[in-house]
Amino acid sequence: MPVASHASKRWIGALRSPLGITAAVLLVAVLVLAVVAPLIWQGRADAVQSAEILQGPSSAHPVGTDLLGRDIFARVLVATRLSVGLALLATAIGVTTGLLLGTAPVLLGRRAGRWIGALINIAVAFPALLLALFFAVIFGVGAKGAVLAIGFATAPGFARLTQTMTATVSSRDFIAAARVAGIGRMRILARHVLPNIAEPLVVSATMAAGTALLSFASLSFLGLGVQAPSYDWGRLLGEGLAQIYVHPAGALAAGIAVVLAAMAFNLSGEAVARAIGLRSTHAGKRAETATDHQIAQSEPEPDASDQPLLAVQNLQVSFPTASGEVTPVRGVSLTVRKGEAIGIVGESGSGKSLTALAIAQLIERPGQVRADRLDFLGADLREGVEQSKNELRRLLGTSLSMVFQDPMTSLNPTQRVGRQLAEVVREHQGADRRTAWRRAVDRLSAVRIPGAERRARQLPHEFSGGMRQRAMIGMGVMANPKLIIADEPTTALDVTVQRQVLQLLANIRAAEDVGLLFISHDVTVVGQVCDRVLVMYAGRVVEDLPTEALLHDARHPYTRALVAAVPDMTTDRDRPLAVIPGRPPDPHDLPTGCPYAPRCPLASDQCRQEDPALTTYAAGRRVACWHADLAPAAVPDNRTASDETNGLVQGDPVASENTDDQIAAPLGGERP
Amino acid sequence: MRELTFEDVTVRFGSRRLGTVAVDGVNLVVPAGQVVGLVGESGSGKSTLARAAVGLAPLTAGRILLDGRPVQRDKLQMIFQDPYSALDPRMSIGDSIAEPMPRKMPGRRAEVARLLELVGLAADRAGARPDELSGGQRQRVALARALAGRPEVIVADEITSALDVSIQGAVLNVVKDLQRRMRLTMLFISHNLAVVRYVSDIVAVMRQGRIVEYGPVEQVLTDPRHEYTRELLEAVPRPGVPLGN
Numbered sequence: 001m002p003v004a005s006h007a008s009k010r011w012i013g014a015l016r017s018p019l020g021i022t023a024a025v026l027l028v029a030v031l032v033l034a035v036v037a038p039l040i041w042q043g044r045a046d047a048v049q050s051a052e053i054l055q056g057p058s059s060a061h062p063v064g065t066d067l068l069g070r071d072i073f074a075r076v077l078v079a080t081r082l083s084v085g086l087a088l089l090a091t092a093i094g095v096t097t098g099l100l101l102g103t104a105p106v107l108l109g110r111r112a113g114r115w116i117g118a119l120i121n122i123a124v125a126f127p128a129l130l131l132a133l134f135f136a137v138i139f140g141v142g143a144k145g146a147v148l149a150i151g152f153a154t155a156p157g158f159a160r161l162t163q164t165m166t167a168t169v170s171s172r173d174f175i176a177a178a179r180v181a182g183i184g185r186m187r188i189l190a191r192h193v194l195p196n197i198a199e200p201l202v203v204s205a206t207m208a209a210g211t212a213l214l215s216f217a218s219l220s221f222l223g224l225g226v227q228a229p230s231y232d233w234g235r236l237l238g239e240g241l242a243q244i245y246v247h248p249a250g251a252l253a254a255g256i257a258v259v260l261a262a263m264a265f266n267l268s269g270e271a272v273a274r275a276i277g278l279r280s281t282h283a284g285k286r287a288e289t290a291t292d293h294q295i296a297q298s299e300p301e302p303d304a305s306d307q308p309l310l311a312v313q314n315l316q317v318s319f320p321t322a323s324g325e326v327t328p329v330r331g332v333s334l335t336v337r338k339g340e341a342i343g344i345v346g347e348s349g350s351g352k353s354l355t356a357l358a359i360a361q362l363i364e365r366p367g368q369v370r371a372d373r374l375d376f377l378g379a380d381l382r383e384g385v386e387q388s389k390n391e392l393r394r395l396l397g398t399s400l401s402m403v404f405q406d407p408m409t410s411l412n413p414t415q416r417v418g419r420q421l422a423e424v425v426r427e428h429q430g431a432d433r434r435t436a437w438r439r440a441v442d443r444l445s446a447v448r449i450p451g452a453e454r455r456a457r458q459l460p461h462e463f464s465g466g467m468r469q470r471a472m473i474g475m476g477v478m479a480n481p482k483l484i485i486a487d488e489p490t491t492a493l494d495v496t497v498q499r500q501v502l503q504l505l506a507n508i509r510a511a512e513d514v515g516l517l518f519i520s521h522d523v524t525v526v527g528q529v530c531d532r533v534l535v536m537y538a539g540r541v542v543e544d545l546p547t548e549a550l551l552h553d554a555r556h557p558y559t560r561a562l563v564a565a566v567p568d569m570t571t572d573r574d575r576p577l578a579v580i581p582g583r584p585p586d587p588h589d590l591p592t593g594c595p596y597a598p599r600c601p602l603a604s605d606q607c608r609q610e611d612p613a614l615t616t617y618a619a620g621r622r623v624a625c626w627h628a629d630l631a632p633a634a635v636p637d638n639r640t641a642s643d644e645t646n647g648l649v650q651g652d653p654v655a656s657e658n659t660d661d662q663i664a665a666p667l668g669g670e671r672p
Numbered sequence: 673m674r675e676l677t678f679e680d681v682t683v684r685f686g687s688r689r690l691g692t693v694a695v696d697g698v699n700l701v702v703p704a705g706q707v708v709g710l711v712g713e714s715g716s717g718k719s720t721l722a723r724a725a726v727g728l729a730p731l732t733a734g735r736i737l738l739d740g741r742p743v744q745r746d747k748l749q750m751i752f753q754d755p756y757s758a759l760d761p762r763m764s765i766g767d768s769i770a771e772p773m774p775r776k777m778p779g780r781r782a783e784v785a786r787l788l789e790l791v792g793l794a795a796d797r798a799g800a801r802p803d804e805l806s807g808g809q810r811q812r813v814a815l816a817r818a819l820a821g822r823p824e825v826i827v828a829d830e831i832t833s834a835l836d837v838s839i840q841g842a843v844l845n846v847v848k849d850l851q852r853r854m855r856l857t858m859l860f861i862s863h864n865l866a867v868v869r870y871v872s873d874i875v876a877v878m879r880q881g882r883i884v885e886y887g888p889v890e891q892v893l894t895d896p897r898h899e900y901t902r903e904l905l906e907a908v909p910r911p912g913v914p915l916g917n
């Protein structure tokens with residue numbers, strides 16, 4: 001299997017940490033001893049020397065001798081095989097039973113699965129040692145009974161783990177796809193489910209072996225496990241303990257052996273778990289994640305009318321990684337004025353969300369934010385700048401609000417929505433409970449949540465997706481923010497709900513003169529909401545233009561390609577959609593020169609050598625491209641007729657040919 | 673070429689009294705070799721209808737027929753929304769694609785290569801694992817896997833909604849091109865009207881478990897009859913057109 005190499009790489013990675021090395025050395029030592037100790041020391045361990053009864057440590061007997069004069073050290077070493085062997089056997093029984101029970105729902109179907117699940121739940125609640133004692137009584141006193149007892153005591157926990165992980169994997173679409181393809185249940189289990197849960201299972205089995213070792217020692221110590229003349233560590237411990245006042249080293253030796261061996265298993269499990277991160281199979285899906293949210297409250301700041309709300313210059317966000325520092329945001333500059341709506345568009349991974357988070361001071365360590373300028377309402381937000389942290393937090397808390405794509409991550413699922421909104425003004429303005437609650441209800445109705453009074457008493461999950469998003473926006477305007485940053489606020493919503501949310505944002509902006517920084521991957525939506533648009537690519541702004549120019553007059557080849565790639569209600573159905581070949585560069589591995597060059601139809605040698613800077617070519621228009629004047633002709637915009645006509649009518653085939661300007665106006669020139 | 677018919681299909685989750693009716697007496701025809709686009713807001717029952725067609729959701733009432741006969745599983749394939757969950761991360765994409773093929777089929781490897789080329793991926797990528805591919809490439813692998821079963825009907829549920837717009841176009845081009853060339857019958861689900869308009873011949877509008885409008889694309893989108901269809905159309909974002917209130 002090709003998978004094996006990949007997996008083993010990660011397992012070997014576990015060896016690189018000090019913890020991993022220690023664990024591995026211990027584990028190998030224990031296993032080697034288990035195999036070779038009886039071969040080498042069996043004779044010594046069994047040699048009865050009546051002349052040397054109960055002697056203390058000496059050069060001949062490192063930890064002394066026992067009641068029959070046998071060498072305790074040799075006995076402890078020899079006992080490794082039985083102790084470890086029985087523990088592994090018990091673990092194997094536990095793991096197998098657990099696997100069978102845990103995967104039963106996949107094999108037997110839902111109904112039988114539910115019964116088995118209930119059974120497991122009961123069994124898990126039972127204390128393991130009690131279970132072991134119970135089994136020991138049933139199966140009789142002796143090694144066999146103890147193995148079965150510990151095995152069955154391990155099983156429920158394992159079954160539960162298997163069941164949970166199996167359920168997670170089973171809910172994913174590739175299982176559905178396999179079922180649609182007519183693959184049998186057994187094969188689905190073997191091919192898709194087990195390989196995907198194998199790593200965590202092996203890790204917890206390793207840890208379970210450590211626990212089984214301890215349990216076994218306990219049982220033998222209590223006389224419920226291995227019986228004479230056989231001996232394992234538990235029995236040696238029992239024998240030694242009887243002589244502990246005469247000669248403590250003898251008792252300690254077996255104890256230390258048990259602890260070391262158990263540690264070897266536990267630490268190995270731990271080290272591997274850390275190395276493979278025991279990530280859920282979803283890992284790596286979202287590059288841009290939202291953390292917390294920032295909320296606003298009122299208290300108007302005096303602001304000079306010409307001073308921008310937000311001024312950012314050369315903003316950089318970087319993170320340390322194993323292969324050096326990466327900088328996913330590389331010098332973004334933008335300004336937002338009072339009441340202005342600025343859009344940021346670009347593919348995922350282009351740095352949009354990080355830019356927003358950096359402005360809101362939500363980048364967490366070890367991430368680093370640098371900027372030549374980062375002013376919000378005249379205050380310098382940059383790190384290290386002389387400024388009281390509290391004051392800054394207060395400024396952001398009162399005047400900046402943020403809306404994320406998934407409101408569920410920003411709302412506390414266990415608290416009533418109204419209370420969460422009220423909290424905002426209580427925290428920052430010290431409003432009393434009643435006033436805060438009334439304001440919350442008022443804001444919920446302002447964001448058009450029907451029955452706001454009743455809804456305020458509900459929990460977030462009782463809201464539909466669109467309502468949650470509106471509640472989030474309501475929370476953002478609990479006070480009177482000066483700037484709202486909305487990061488893909490409608491991406492998860494349906495068109496009808498999307499429109500309501502967009503309208504809401506537009507109304508708030510108009511009524512309260514709030515600035516809006518609107519992030520989206522959808523050029524159409526941005527075009528509808530914003531005054532100006534910034535296009536981001538590979539961590540930079542590559543074009544800055546008024547919204548009216550976005551559809552037909554963009555000058556960066558990337559902007560034009562992005563616009564052309566989106567079908568709208570006027571797209572020619574008989575022609576293939578425009579596509580952008582390739583994929584955006586990895587921030588780890590940026591090409592020299594223009595980062596868009598590998599995908600750009602206009603790329604020249606100059607492009608591949610020198611990175612073009614963002615330069616102003618007309619009032620309010622900037623572009624970072626060596627050949628911006630050629631772009632309109634080279635990348636047609638694929639749109640039929642004008643969009644003002646609502647465009648529901650199917651364009652005739654020739655219309656699309658005429659949409660683009662035949663000759664691009666030279667840079668800086670006005671176009672007819 | 674097959675015709676897929678839903679006859680009075682009802683799907684209910686949970687008990688008769690307390691459960692939800694996700695699909696409520698749906699009658700729908702997907703004519704042979706044509707694409708029916710199914711639109712409607714989330715929760716309207718689109719996915720449930722799709723899953724019922726391929727046997728992933730149990731019917732409470734009604735029938736689903738292929739050319740008038742009960743569906744044979746192997747004639748239908750489905751493509752899912754989330755490209756990150758659609759492929760087994762432990763399997764090479766070649767193995768994933770080969771999975772629906774008969775196990776002892778000769779020339780499986782050549783067939784995998786052919787399918788990869790068909791969806792616009794290099795044949796030598798067969799050994800690649802899903803995490804080496806972008807979302808759009810994964811969706812193309814999912815399409816290749818669906819085709820590997822030699823289906824005559826394909827059900828595609830929101831296959832581009834999780835993709836960036838830059839990639840969406842490429843996937844739609846492949847889907848449309850293959851559908852035409854192989855004359856597949858297709859149920860294409862999306863909440864994006866522009867995408868549905870681009871891909872489909874016929875549009876069906878779903879609301880609260882029922883089909884409220886059905887007709888040729890041009891007709892439904894230019895001259896909608898149902899109030900709800902009009903609402904949907906109005907909500908489609910149009911750059912430069914003010915939002916209104």
Ligand SMILES: Nc1ncnc2c1ncn2[C@@H]1O[C@H](COP(=O)(O)OP(=O)(O)O)[C@@H](O)[C@H]1O
Nearest residue numbers: 685692694712713714715716717718719720721
């Ligand atoms: N397994 C399930 N159990 C209970 N309810 C479900 C289940 N699957 C879907 N539903 C419900 O059925 C309705 C339709 O859902 P769905 O088919 O996913 O709609 P759409 O595809 O249009 O988003 C929703 O109300 C949803 O909550």
Ligand code: SF4
Nearest residue numbers: 594597600607625626
């Ligand atoms: S600088 Fe060159 S490669 Fe970069 S976008 Fe402009 S034309 Fe293309």
Ligand SMILES: [Mg+2]
Nearest residue numbers: 714715718719
């Ligand atoms: Mg759906």
